Amino acid sequence: MEETLKIPLGRTPEEAVEKFRGGQMGRVIHRESVDGGMLLFYKKENELKTSGLQLEFVRKSWFGWKWGMGGGYSISFSYVQDASQKMAASFMAMPYSKGSLSVPFPIFFGELLDDSVQQVAVAVENDDVEQQATVIREGLETPIWFAALPRTAAVPYRIELYDGDGTMTGSKTVNDPTDSDLVTLRADANGDFKDWALSPLFETQGKDADGNTIITMLRGIENKLGMIDSPLIVGTPQKVLWHFWGDQDVLEGNLRIEGTSAETGDTVVLFETRLTKGASVRGSTTSAPSSIRLTELGLWKLDVYINDDLFGSVIVEGKDSY
DSSP states (O other): OOSOOOOOEESSHHHHHHHHHTSOOOEEEEEEEETTEEEEEEEOTTOOSEEEEEEEEEEEETTEEEEEEEEEEEEESTTOOSGGGOEEEEEEEEOOOTTOOSOOOSEEEEEBOSTTOOEEEEEETTTTEEEEOEEEOTTOSSOEEEEEOOTTOOSOEEEEEEOTTSOEEEEEEEOOTTOEEEEEOOOOTTSOOTTOOOOOEEEEEEEOTTSOEEEEEEEEETTTEEEEOOOEETTSOEEEEEEEOSOTTTSOEEEEEEEEETTTOOEEEEEEEEEOTTOOOTTOSEEEEEEEOOOSSEEEEEEEEETTEEEEEEEEEEESOO
């Protein structure tokens, strides 16, 4: 911007936000006093099948309140396919901006979407720092949480969810300092991943060079997403051909495959490529080859993203031999 940004003063924190944003912000569901000012948590009304919050930081000055920093997210639940994606929490990360004074950033905040989640922690993996989150439940239909990190904190971060016994029931590694997403519930209080089961098999038909029909078994979601059912050997890069069914306009763009290990709970990016139209095989709308390498034995949830939107997930098993 070439011109100077003028931030108006307000008599109250809410008025300062409204003057700066210039519109309706929704309902303030929680106010939290922090060093240098106040955090305001906003929730928009009539949000169906979504998790979303707006967080605004407002400074206290001699003459009133002044907006300092803020932002929000809204995540749809519509792509959730099965029990393996049971939602536990939502989150958004907001980074620290150089030159800002007396701000509680970087910060994570979000909603708790499963009653079993009692506590949240955010770890800074490179600095061996872990910050316990503040959880607010009183007066709220859906609890919210936030964790302010040291100003020097940097990615990667790891969000950890805990039940009432102190058992970690879910985690997610965050490599983008402005990310927002869902964290899924992975284990019960005994550490069992009972919500996880191998994705079902389904048949597809194709033709060989002589025109004969060949039936192939795929694992995944019938008429949506599937991969050839072959053993995945831990520690060995393996070629996997993904099959997609659906709208051609949706099935084009950046393709990213993230894997979550039931053994460790960690989520990693396994492969990225470009998904294009017209690569139809075995009756699919299109397809894409990939090379993935699992690092742990046991069940894995492979989340398939197209243009950063979750298209679907497949539960597979990492084995030690064929």
